[in-house]
Amino acid sequence: MEREMTGAEMVLQAFRDQEVKHVFGYPGGAVLPIYDELIQQDDIAHILVRHEQGAGHAAEGYARSTGKPGVVLVTSGPGATNMVTALTDAMLDSIPLVCITGQVPTNLVGSDAFQECDTVGITRPCTKHNWLVKRIEDLPRILHEAFYVAKSGRPGPVVVDIPKDVQFATGTYAGPSTSHVQHKSYNPPTKGDMTAIRAAVQLMATAQRPVLYTGGGVINSGPLASQLLRELVEMTGFPVTSTLMGLGAYPASGPEWLGMLGMHGTYEANMAMHDCDVMVCIGARFDDRITGKLDAFSPNSKKIHIDVDPSSINKIVHVDIPVVGDVAHVLEDMVRIWRASSFKPRAEVKNWKKQIDQWRARNCLAYRNSDDIIMPQYALQRLGEAIKGKDVYISTEVGQHQMWAAQFLGFEAPNRWLTSGGFGTMGYGMPAAIGAQVAHPDSLCINIAGDASILMNIQEMSTAVQHGLSPKTFILNNSYMGMVRQWQQLLHGNRLSHSYTDSLPDFVKLAEAYGAKGIRVTKPHELDDAIQEMIETPGPVLFDCCVAQLANCFPMIPSGKPHNEMLLPDEASDEAVASAISKEGKALV
Amino acid sequence: MKPWHQQSVKKGRPSCEGWGYKMNAQNLDALSAYFIAEVSDVQETHTLSVIVDNEPGVLARVIGLFSGRGYNIDSLSVSETEHERHLSRITIVTTGTPQIIEQIRHQLDRLVPVHRVRDLTVAALRFKQDKPLERELALVKVAGAGEKRLEALRLSEAFKATVIDATTEHFVFEITGRSNKIEQFIDIMRPLGLVEVSRTGVAALNRGPEGLSSNAQ
Ligand SMILES: Cc1ncc(C[n+]2csc(CCOP(=O)(O)OP(=O)(O)O)c2C)c(N)n1
Numbered sequence: 179m180e181r182e183m184t185g186a187e188m189v190l191q192a193f194r195d196q197e198v199k200h201v202f203g204y205p206g207g208a209v210l211p212i213y214d215e216l217i218q219q220d221d222i223a224h225i226l227v228r229h230e231q232g233a234g235h236a237a238e239g240y241a242r243s244t245g246k247p248g249v250v251l252v253t254s255g256p257g258a259t260n261m262v263t264a265l266t267d268a269m270l271d272s273i274p275l276v277c278i279t280g281q282v283p284t285n286l287v288g289s290d291a292f293q294e295c296d297t298v299g300i301t302r303p304c305t306k307h308n309w310l311v312k313r314i315e316d317l318p319r320i321l322h323e324a325f326y327v328a329k330s331g332r333p334g335p336v337v338v339d340i341p342k343d344v345q346f347a348t349g350t351y352a353g354p355s356t357s358h359v360q361h362k363s364y365n366p367p368t369k370g371d372m373t374a375i376r377a378a379v380q381l382m383a384t385a386q387r388p389v390l391y392t393g394g395g396v397i398n399s400g401p402l403a404s405q406l407l408r409e410l411v412e413m414t415g416f417p418v419t420s421t422l423m424g425l426g427a428y429p430a431s432g433p434e435w436l437g438m439l440g441m442h443g444t445y446e447a448n449m450a451m452h453d454c455d456v457m458v459c460i461g462a463r464f465d466d467r468i469t470g471k472l473d474a475f476s477p478n479s480k481k482i483h484i485d486v487d488p489s490s491i492n493k494i495v496h497v498d499i500p501v502v503g504d505v506a507h508v509l510e511d512m513v514r515i516w517r518a519s520s521f522k523p524r525a526e527v528k529n530w531k532k533q534i535d536q537w538r539a540r541n542c543l544a545y546r547n548s549d550d551i552i553m554p555q556y557a558l559q560r561l562g563e564a565i566k567g568k569d570v571y572i573s574t575e576v577g578q579h580q581m582w583a584a585q586f587l588g589f590e591a592p593n594r595w596l597t598s599g600g601f602g603t604m605g606y607g608m609p610a611a612i613g614a615q616v617a618h619p620d621s622l623c624i625n626i627a628g629d630a631s632i633l634m635n636i637q638e639m640s641t642a643v644q645h646g647l648s649p650k651t652f653i654l655n656n657s658y659m660g661m662v663r664q665w666q667q668l669l670h671g672n673r674l675s676h677s678y679t680d681s682l683p684d685f686v687k688l689a690e691a692y693g694a695k696g697i698r699v700t701k702p703h704e705l706d707d708a709i710q711e712m713i714e715t716p717g718p719v720l721f722d723c724c725v726a727q728l729a730n731c732f733p734m735i736p737s738g739k740p741h742n743e744m745l746l747p748d749e750a751s752d753e754a755v756a757s758a759i760s761k762e763g764k765a766l767v
Numbered sequence: 768m769k770p771w772h773q774q775s776v777k778k779g780r781p782s783c784e785g786w787g788y789k790m791n792a793q794n795l796d797a798l799s800a801y802f803i804a805e806v807s808d809v810q811e812t813h814t815l816s817v818i819v820d821n822e823p824g825v826l827a828r829v830i831g832l833f834s835g836r837g838y839n840i841d842s843l844s845v846s847e848t849e850h851e852r853h854l855s856r857i858t859i860v861t862t863g864t865p866q867i868i869e870q871i872r873h874q875l876d877r878l879v880p881v882h883r884v885r886d887l888t889v890a891a892l893r894f895k896q897d898k899p900l901e902r903e904l905a906l907v908k909v910a911g912a913g914e915k916r917l918e919a920l921r922l923s924e925a926f927k928a929t930v931i932d933a934t935t936e937h938f939v940f941e942i943t944g945r946s947n948k949i950e951q952f953i954d955i956m957r958p959l960g961l962v963e964v965s966r967t968g969v970a971a972l973n974r975g976p977e978g979l980s981s982n983a984q
Contacts, residue, residue, distance in 0.1 A: 302828060303835050307879040310823070327879060363820060363882040489873035492866060 180352050185314050185345040186211035189278060192321035193222050195353045198249050200225060200240065200616050202233035206253025208280025208293060211345035213251075225616055225645055228637035230257050232609040234264020235598075235635070238273045239613030242596045243571050245400055247274035247328045248613065254280045255293030258339075259300065263603060266304040268335040270600025271423060272398055274328040275335035277305075283343040284312055297339045306334030307364075311341070314349035322354040323361065331366025332487040333398055367486060370503030370511065378458070378482045378499045379515045385456035386526035387533075388416045391439065391468075394423030394599065395461015395485060397592045399505035403427070404592040406509035407460065413516055415523050417534055419447035421462050422584055423599040430588030436534070437543075440468040441735050442581040445542035445744055446534055448733075451476050452741035453533075459483045461505045464494040465600070474740030484508045542733045542746055543585055552702050554579065554654045554725040558586040558626070561652060564709045569621045570594065573610040575631030576602045578660035578731040583626040605634030611649035612642050622650070622713060629655040629682055632720075639692040642718040650712050650719045653685060656727045664730050668755055669764050689720035698722040730755070738763025812841065812862045813888040814899055814971045815872065816979055820880040821847045821855040828878050829857060838871050839863060842903075842946065844968030854882065856979075858971050860946075883979055890973050901971040905949045910937040911960030919959040926952050937962070 183191065189212050193201065202225045205213045216224050227233040230252045237248025252261055258279040268275045282291040287310075298310045307327050309320045320338055328336045382388060390411065396403045404427040411418055411434050418428045419436040428435060437444030439451055448470075451457065457479045462468070469475040475495060483490075483497040484505055491500040501508050545555045565587075572587060573596040574580040580597060589595050596614060598606040611625040625632075632653055642649055654660075662677040686696030695715050699708045699722070712719045732747040736758040745758050819825045826845060833840050842860040847853065861871060868886065875884045887899035907928070909919045912935075923930065923940045926948070932939035937960075942952050946969060953964055973979075 298824060299827070302824070302831055361879075364879045487877065489870065489877050491873075493870055496866075 180350050182348055183351050184211070184215075185311075185317050185340060185347050185349065186215045188314075188317050188349070188351045189321065189340070189345070190215045190219060190222065191351055192318065192325075192354075193249065196322070196325045197246075198222055201249045201251050202227055202236045202240070202613065202616075203251030204230050204233060204253065204257060206255075206257050206280065206293070208254035208282060208342050209251060209257075209278070209345075210280075211342065212278070212280070212340075216251075223616075224251075225612075225641065227609070227641050229635065230260035231264050231605065232612075232635050232638045232641065234261050234275070234277070235267065235603070235606045235609035236613035236616070236638070236641075237275050237277075238264065238268050238271075238606070239571075239573055239596045239610030240617045241268075241273050241275060241613075242397075242610070243593050243614040244617045245593060247276050247325060247333075250275060250277040252277065252279055253293065254282055254297065255295050257293075258297040258337075259295060261337075262300060262304060263601075263605075265301055265335045265337065267598050267601040267603045267606065269304050269306065271598065272333050272394060273335065274333035276324050276328050277335060277337045279337055279339045280345070281310065281339045281341040284341045285343070287341065297337065301337045304335070305337050306332075308337040308339065310339045311344050314344050314347040317344060317349065318351050318353075325354075326361065327364060331364075332395075332490075367488075367502050368504045368507050370484065370501040370508040372511065374499055374501045375508060375511045376515060378484075378501060379512055379519070379521070381456055381480055381482060381499060382414065382416070382458060383516070383519070383521040384524065385416075385454075386524055387450075387453060387455040387530040388414070388458070388523070388527065389436075389450045389454040389456075390416050390418040390428075390458045390460060391420075391451065391462055392418060392424045392427050392460045393421040393462025395463075395505050396420075396424050396427040397461075399461060399486075401592060403461075403504075403506035403509060406506060406513055408432070409513050410509055410516070413513065414521075415527065415531075416458070417450055417531065419443070419450065421465070421468055421599070422597060424462065425584060425595045426589035426592045429590040431590060438584050440465075441470070442585065442731055442733065443735075444585070445540050445733055445746060446537040448735065448741040448744055449537045450534055454479045457481045459485075459497070460509070461485060463490045466494075469495065470735045471738055471740045476741070540746065542744075544747055545729070545732075547702075548726070549702060552699065552705065552723060552725045554582055554656070554723075554729055555586055556702060557652075557654060557705060557723050557725060558582050560705045561624075561709055562587045564706070564713060565622065565624070568713075569618075571596065571611070571614040571618060571621055571623045572626060573597065573607040573614065573623070574626045575607040575628050575634075576604045576661075577628040577631055578656075578664065578729070579626050579628045579631075579654040581661075581731045582654070587626075604628075604631040606631075608632060608635045608649070608651060609638045609641075611651070612638055612645075612647055615642070615647040615649045616645070619647070623648075625649060625651045627651050627653045628660060629653055629657060629685075630659040630679055632685075633683075636688070639689070639694055639718060639720070643693045646717075648715075648717050648719075650715075650721060652712070652721045653723060655682070655685070655722050655724050656729070657682060658727060660729070661731070663728070667730070668736065668759055685720045685722035689718075692718075694718040694720060696720045696722065698724065700724045734758075736763055808864055810862055810864060811868065811888075812860060813868050813886050814901060814969060815859045815861065815875070816883075816885045816887055816971065817857040817859065817875055817881060818883040818979060819855050819857060819878075820882070821853045822880055825855070825880050826857070828880070829859075829875065832874055832878065833859075833861075833871075836870075836874065838867065842968040844970055858969055860969050885973075885979050887971050887973050894973065894975060896974050899971045899973050901945055901969050902943055903946050903949055903967055903969050904941065904943045905953070905964055905966040906931070907940045907942060907953060907956055907964050908937060908962040909940065909956050909960045910962050912936065915959045919956060922952075922955055922959075928952065
């Protein structure tokens with residue numbers, strides 16, 4: 179289908195052809211022609227945010243909860259620079275975003291015109307790719323290419339910067355089918371090499387102490403990948419752990435679930451990683467929050483690494499069998515080969531699981547509860563009970579609450595857990611919950627927040643109210659930047675430099691000011707009823723859950739320590755906490 | 768042992784063994800022959816050839832990758848080499864541990880406008896050759912009179928440099944060769960009235976009949 183139309187019309191037509199239903203955005207001079215087209219059609223809904231960063235994270239929440247790319251439309255200059263944090267966040271967590279930015283007219287580019295900035299220059303390192311469209315002839319191709327690059331291979335954010343004169347110019351539009359499907363220089367791998375896969379399966383069959391270490395790549399690969407992972411686990415009986423990004427790929431109620439691994443992962447997961455003889459890394463990237471002290475990381479294991487991005491392989495940890503390919507494709511082959519070879523896990527795996535059960539018995543997530551003060555862990559357990567079996571999407575901000583949410587809310591399915599892992603962006607959760615709610619209007623979308631983080635994008639409450647969205651924000655209010663305070667206690671002699679927030683707003687009144695509902699709870703026995711009230715409230719809710727102020731998040735692998743030197747809650751006396759991190763460890767982040 | 772990106776520097780000769788993993792895992796004799804982790808902290812110098820779309824910003828992407836990830840660029844040269852297809856060839860000389868160089872290759876390959884990346888140094892070793900063909904051109908301006916001037920001219924002949932501009936007070940020599948030959952020539956000219964130098968950076972190809980666009984690494 180080829181038609182004459184303006185650049186602005188092309189943007190809308192490309193959205194339609196790419197099956198975009200929702201766009202998150204904020205207008206301004208350099209995108210007015212596109213906004214003028216938006217208002218004259220009904221196929222694509224526009225969600226007006228209150229800050230461009232909010233649009234970016236909302237699009238991330240939308241993408242993560244649907245598997246489809248999130249789409250953002252912002253103006254030039256400050257509109258574009260406000261997107262930088264969200265783009266980088268999406269880059270680090272491999273979230274597909276297509277961001278359209280307006281630009282000053284081509285004849286003014288480079289003249290320091292009003293609201294001009296070098297958008298492609300600024301966003302080059304924080305996008306998978308970006309384009310400045312100088313000619314209307316290139317616009318349709320670039321728009322379709324942008325969606326292809328964002329979605330394929332290892333997904334990521336892309337930016338298309340469109341000068342205003344190109345939006346006004348008229349040209350010939352071609353749909354995605356007539357534009358080249360196969361890119362001339364960009365051809366991401368899909369299927370893994372069979373020799374490597376066969377070797378991997380054989381190694382797994384010889385394993386005595388195996389562990390599957392899964393990550394966000396399993397989620398990104400689509401629901402089939404999670405299903406195949408479950409099949410593989412069922413067939414092999416291998417224990418599974420996951421990174422923060424991969425939660426839900428294997429169900430938390432599954433028999434082989436070890437819990438999350440890494441800095442605040444479970445004792446059993448980290449010990450299994452340390453002592454295993456065969457590690458199968460599936461769509462994860464040996465991030466420093468996972469490996470801890472690198473040279474003591476799983477010292478005696480053979481490592482298999484499945485990743486769609488060849489640059490992830492051998493980047494941090496040397497692996498024995500690399501398999502470059504899409505997780506679902508590779509797992510499909512693995513499952514088939516294991517089955518066809520009638521492999522059985524070795525008898526020693528039974529003993530390994532006994533060992534794991536002993537580690538499990540340490541009950542590493544235990545905490546001392548109180549009748550008087552709400553412990554944050556308890557609040558999340560009660561919330562977890564209340565939402566069990568419901569159609570729920572959980573987002574988080576960044577801090578202790580995020581780690582507790584990962585530890586205490588069991589995830590049963592992929593795409594239900596939206597969190598800023600790689601970048602750790604405070605302010606992510608509220609807009610992400612809004613994005614998920616836009617995609618799933620009838621589901622319960624809950625943002626687990628901290629009192630500090632929530633203030634970073636609180637303005638998006640107004641977005642939720644305007645668009646009739648009803649995300650719930652569950653604030654674990656400790657008046658501190660809890661995670662910062664915990665580190666100051668561990669690393670800096672408990673000198674709590676600027677990590678206490680005086681003059682926090684009254685969150686109940688704040689909710690009311692936005693035209694939403696506020697609920698405050700200070701006593702453990704009030705929790706259940708209040709949580710029920712939150713769930714039953716039709717509109718957005720700010721739930722101010724006042725919790726113990728000085729609770730620490732354990733277990734924890736202190737910086738510079740190996741996996742088998744975790745700090746467990748029952749060992750974390752003040753003294754142990756104060757001396758947990760060595761001098762060298764302090765230099766690490 | 769420190770993580771590789773913090774390891775100390777030792778200079779060594781490049782090898783194609785060790786860390787470089789093979790994606791096709793050909794010699795993975797299932798259970799015995801895993802790639803034994805030969806983690807090396809020896810710094811090597813490699814020459815990479817990168818075929819890219821000649822589009823605006825492509826060089827910035829490549830250079831930004833090197834500066835952003837802390838890789839070294841010892842030399843860089845770029846020019847469009849296939850006009851109809853608008854393809855440029857970037858030749859980069861870089862120094863790092865074998866693991867870093869492997870990373871550089873994959874990171875470059877990840878850039879959307881990059882068609883092909885080949886580590887010419889590794890390829891040469893695979894072809895049982897010592898090193899790739901590498902040449903650089905330099906223009907060297909030397910000013911002076913009397914004995915020094917004569918000496919400069921005599922030496923330029925020994926180096927097979929040609930005079931491309933001269934007055935009674937100066938010469939501009941054009942010299943082509945491997946970088947160390949140019950280095951040597953410049954050193955020799957320094958006491959003889961060296962004024963300024965302009966160098967192209969390294970151009971490089973592998974020996975033999977195959978080319979990069981027709982033959983996968
Ligand atoms: C944008 C941003 N700024 C700073 C930080 C550093 N940081 C990490 S956690 C944290 C404290 C978060 O406090 P709060 O939201 O109250 O959560 P809590 O840890 O108390 O649960 C800070 C400041 C960050 N991650 N992101």
